Amino acid sequence: MDDTTVRAAGCVLWRRSPRDGGLEICLVHRPRYGDWSHPKGKLKRGEDALAGALREVAEETGQRAEPGAELPTLRYPVAGRPKEVRYWAAEAAGGRFVPGDEVDRVLWLSPDAARERLTQPRDRDLVDALTRSLEHP
Numbered sequence: 001m002d003d004t005t006v007r008a009a010g011c012v013l014w015r016r017s018p019r020d021g022g023l024e025i026c027l028v029h030r031p032r033y034g035d036w037s038h039p040k041g042k043l044k045r046g047e048d049a050l051a052g053a054l055r056e057v058a059e060e061t062g063q064r065a066e067p068g069a070e071l072p073t074l075r076y077p078v079a080g081r082p083k084e085v086r087y088w089a090a091e092a093a094g095g096r097f098v099p100g101d102e103v104d105r106v107l108w109l110s111p112d113a114a115r116e117r118l119t120q121p122r123d124r125d126l127v128d129a130l131t132r133s134l135e136h137p
Contacts, residue, residue, distance in 0.1 A: 006083040009053035010040025011065055011090035012130040015108065023134070025114040025127060026092065028060050029105040035119035036107075038126060040085055049086045057090060061106055062097040065090035069133040074122055087126055089133050 013026040027036045041056040043049060050067060057065045068089035075084050097106050109117060111131055115124045 004081050006078060006081055007043045007049070008040055008083065008085040009043055009049040009056065009087070010038050010085060011053050011057045011067070011088050012038050012071060012126050013057055013061060013063060013065060013090050013092055014130060014134075015092040017108075023111055023131070024108040025111060025130065026061055026063070027107050027109060027114055027117055028103045029107075030102060031104045032102070033119075036117045037119060037123055038087065039103075040087070050088060053086065053088055054090070058095070060103045061092075061095070063095040064093040066093050071126055071129040071133065074126075076122065087129075089130050 015024050015026070016022070017024050026039070028039050029036055039057045039060040041052070041059070043052040054065055054067060057063055068091065071087040071089055073084060073086045075082065077083065099105065107117065111127050115127050118124050
């Protein structure tokens with residue numbers, strides 16, 4: 001990875017449904033891009049990737065998160081520069097969402113509904129990676 005690579009991190013945030021105990025995944029809506037994605041963001045200079053991922057979850061969803069397995073890293077170009085986003089599975093551990101300029105809505109969805117709602121196809125593979133990590137810890 002060279003100096004032009006944009007480094008970011010995030011989580012596939014999950015919980016057990018308060019209604020039926022089924023798996024739910026948190027997606028965030030970013031009005032700037034009009035998209036639905038997993039909580040993620042750029043790392044601060046010198047910031048550890050996992051610490052940055054948990055910080056982004058807290059900032060974007062209001063949730064504290066308990067990190068689990070590392071999930072696949074996504075790599076793709078953005079504005080002509082390479083971007084690398086490291087992801088972890090993370091269980092929601094409480095908190096309260098407050099809408100803001102960066103994220104104005106969150107949804108808790110079943111894995112199938114989350115796959116459908118995600119804007120970027122590359123993010124759908126992370127849902128599958130999360131479900132596999134929870135089945136085989």
